[in-house]
Amino acid sequence: AFFFLGLGTVFFFLVSCTRAAPQIAYGFIQLVYYQTSGQIEERFSFFVLPDDEDGLEDLRELYLYHDKEGLAWSISADEWIIYEEDGKTWIGSRGITMLGGGVLPRGQYRAVLMDKGGEKSERSFSFDAPEKPRFPFPRLTLAQGQYQLESQYPQNYFICYDRQGEVITTLRVTNSMGVLGDLGLPSNTGAVSLWAEDEEYMTSAYTEPLAIR
Numbered sequence: 001a002f003f004f005l006g007l008g009t010v011f012f013f014l015v016s017c018t019r020a021a022p023q024i025a026y027g028f029i030q031l032v033y034y035q036t037s038g039q040i041e042e043r044f045s046f047f048v049l050p051d052d053e054d055g056l057e058d059l060r061e062l063y064l065y066h067d068k069e070g071l072a073w074s075i076s077a078d079e080w081i082i083y084e085e086d087g088k089t090w091i092g093s094r095g096i097t098m099l100g101g102g103v104l105p106r107g108q109y110r111a112v113l114m115d116k117g118g119e120k121s122e123r124s125f126s127f128d129a130p131e132k133p134r135f136p137f138p139r140l141t142l143a144q145g146q147y148q149l150e151s152q153y154p155q156n157y158f159i160c161y162d163r164q165g166e167v168i169t170t171l172r173v174t175n176s177m178g179v180l181g182d183l184g185l186p187s188n189t190g191a192v193s194l195w196a197e198d199e200e201y202m203t204s205a206y207t208e209p210l211a212i213r
Contacts, residue, residue, distance in 0.1 A: 021119035022052040022059055027111055031104070031129040032094070033137060033205040040137055042104050045204075046073075047081075047092030048111055048123070056082075056089060063112040064096065069105045071098075106131070129203055140194040142210045148177040153196035153205065158183065161209055163190040170195070180212065 027048035034043050044064075052058055062075045073096055080091045098104055106128050114120040138151035149156060160168045168186050173194075185192070191209040198204065 020053040021121050022050055022054075022113045022115045023121050024111055024113050024123040025049045025051045027092075027123055027125060028202070029109060029125050029127045031127075031203045033133060033203070035137065035206065035208045041097065043094065044096035044104060045092070045094045046096050046111075047083075047090040048113065049088055049090055050113055052115060054115065056091075058115045058117075059091070059113065060116045061114045062091060063114070065110040065112070066105055066107065067110060068107060071105070103131075127202070129201060133205075134198060134201060134203070135196075135205075138194055138196045138205050138207060140192075140207050140210060142180070142192070142212065145180055146177065147180050147183075147192075149173065149194055150176070151194065151196045151205075153198050155197045155199065157195040157197070158185075158192045159195050159209075160185055160189045161191045161193075162186075162188045165191070165209075185212075 025048075027046075030045040032043045032045050034041050046064055048062065050056065050059060060077055062080055064073045064075075065071065073093075075093050080093055082089060082091050084090070096104070107126070109125045109127055110122055111125060112120055112122040135152040136150075138149060138153060138156070141148045147158075156173045158171045158173050160171065162168050168189060171183055171185070173183070180192075189212060191211045193209040194205075194207040196205045
């Protein structure tokens, strides 16, 4: 009886210490045209929806690979962005770039999610954004409390920042010109930038922030 009791204890210990591999329930890759210092460069916004029985805090590393070109990006838990939408928590990055600002290759990508115990799983993504932008890069102008935007993108938003450069809120903009005060900007808004989006082709354009004077 003691022998079988001992076996049962060992079996329970092994089962209780077994860690489930984290899963990638869903993911997406979005191409973003960023305006920095007057130049336009491509970046990827890459996010996955993790599913881990041991909780989000058990996750350690998120990788993105383009095997054909031999490219790899690593995003550790203390680096990735976490956001919630419709009760679901996403993790990832908005800063996937090529060295030297080169064009990111299209085609098949592979995401790998690893937890602290070394367990991992992967999921493949096919991303085929247009080689050239479908629309001209948008333009935002602010002057004397007025705004004017030139954008052919289907959806346009103002991203509002406080005086320290932290994002406060995002507002949908439907008119190409108007009065900033009529948009209901938070009182501590110090600058705004334009986020223009083309959901059909998973591409967006992001202008440099402009100070509100």
